[in-house]
Amino acid sequence: MNHADIEALARKWIVEAADRPANPRVQQVVVRLLGDLCKAIEDLDITPTEFWSGVAYLSNAGASNELGLLAAGLGLEHFLDLRADEAESRAGLEGGTPRTIEGPLYVAGAPQSVGFARLDDGSESDRAETLFMQGTVFDQAGRPVPGAKVEVWHANLMGNYSFFDRTQSDFNLRRTIITDHNGRYQFRSIIPVGYGCPPNGSTQQLLNLLGRHGQRPAHIHFFVSAPGHRKLTTQINIEGDAYLWDDFAFATREGLVPPVARVNDPAQLDAKRLDKPFASIDFDFHLGRETAAAPGTEVERARAAA
Ligand SMILES: [Fe+2]
Numbered sequence: 001m002n003h004a005d006i007e008a009l010a011r012k013w014i015v016e017a018a019d020r021p022a023n024p025r026v027q028q029v030v031v032r033l034l035g036d037l038c039k040a041i042e043d044l045d046i047t048p049t050e051f052w053s054g055v056a057y058l059s060n061a062g063a064s065n066e067l068g069l070l071a072a073g074l075g076l077e078h079f080l081d082l083r084a085d086e087a088e089s090r091a092g093l094e095g096g097t098p099r100t101i102e103g104p105l106y107v108a109g110a111p112q113s114v115g116f117a118r119l120d121d122g123s124e125s126d127r128a129e130t131l132f133m134q135g136t137v138f139d140q141a142g143r144p145v146p147g148a149k150v151e152v153w154h155a156n157l158m159g160n161y162s163f164f165d166r167t168q169s170d171f172n173l174r175r176t177i178i179t180d181h182n183g184r185y186q187f188r189s190i191i192p193v194g195y196g197c198p199p200n201g202s203t204q205q206l207l208n209l210l211g212r213h214g215q216r217p218a219h220i221h222f223f224v225s226a227p228g229h230r231k232l233t234t235q236i237n238i239e240g241d242a243y244l245w246d247d248f249a250f251a252t253r254e255g256l257v258p259p260v261a262r263v264n265d266p267a268q269l270d271a272k273r274l275d276k277p278f279a280s281i282d283f284d285f286h287l288g289r290e291t292a293a294a295p296g297t298e299v300e301r302a303r304a305a306a
Pocket residue numbers: 103105155195219221
């Protein structure tokens with residue numbers, strides 16, 4: 001069957017078959033995706049057994065809530081970032097802190113505080129390296145933004161996220177910090193380790209067939225938002241991680257790998273009431289001015305809420 005015949009079939013099944021008002025956008029997207037899928041079946045001579053194996057795969061991935069992870073691992077979530085970058089560039093928005101993927105593990109409703117928060121519940125303090133991370137949220141003109149919302153979340157020493165990992169306390173390693181009158185934020189936490197796809201899960205199953213690992217370098221997620229500014233979705237990576245530039249989700253970007261300082265000065269340890277050295281990361285966020293000339297940065301997607 002040639003492509004024109006396939007496109008005609010897809011239109012027949014979706015557009016011509018409609019006998020009541022349809023959502024035109026859904027119709028447009030489904031006709032395109034269905035046609036493209038049928039062309040792939042034709043061109044690659046996908047067998048019925050292969051087809052039904054794919055259906056079963058997607059059913060299983062959905063049942064285990066791994067489709068978001070799969071979107072990251074196939075590069076689709078990073079592709080959306082690249083398109084958002086291009087749209088901002090066309091709108092004349094340049095500079096600012098680079099965006100990178102949200103991933104599927106944000107949870108709404110984390111405790112909120114002004115200026116400072118401690119993220120970890122102390123359960124891993126004996127094995128973890130204590131981290132202090134701090135900086136300023138700036139606007140496009142380089143002025144500090146007081147009252148900006150810095151939402152932060154990261155994994156524990158097992159590479160797991162609270163809520164999804166029910167062995168952790170509620171909102172462990174998740175907080176919302178409102179910047180102080182100088183636009184500053186700071187938090188105390190632990191240096192996380194990298195994330196690995198569930199080894200027996202759907203995402204890793206496909207990655208295995210593709211000859212790929214499912215590892216992410218250690219990272220910390222952020223949403224940074226303030227009225228009148230474009231919401232920033234990003235992460236920083238912990239330098240030195242073996243997977244730093246080999247992320248299965250393709251999310252590492254220049255400008256998002258700040259140096260990690262090791263502090264062992266007794267006076268500074270005393271000031272923090274710590275008895276062992278700690279890690280310190282300085283990182284400022286630079287937000288773009290909100291504009292109607294580029295697509296909005298508030299992305300709606302199904303997210304967990306504890
Ligand atoms: Fe993550």
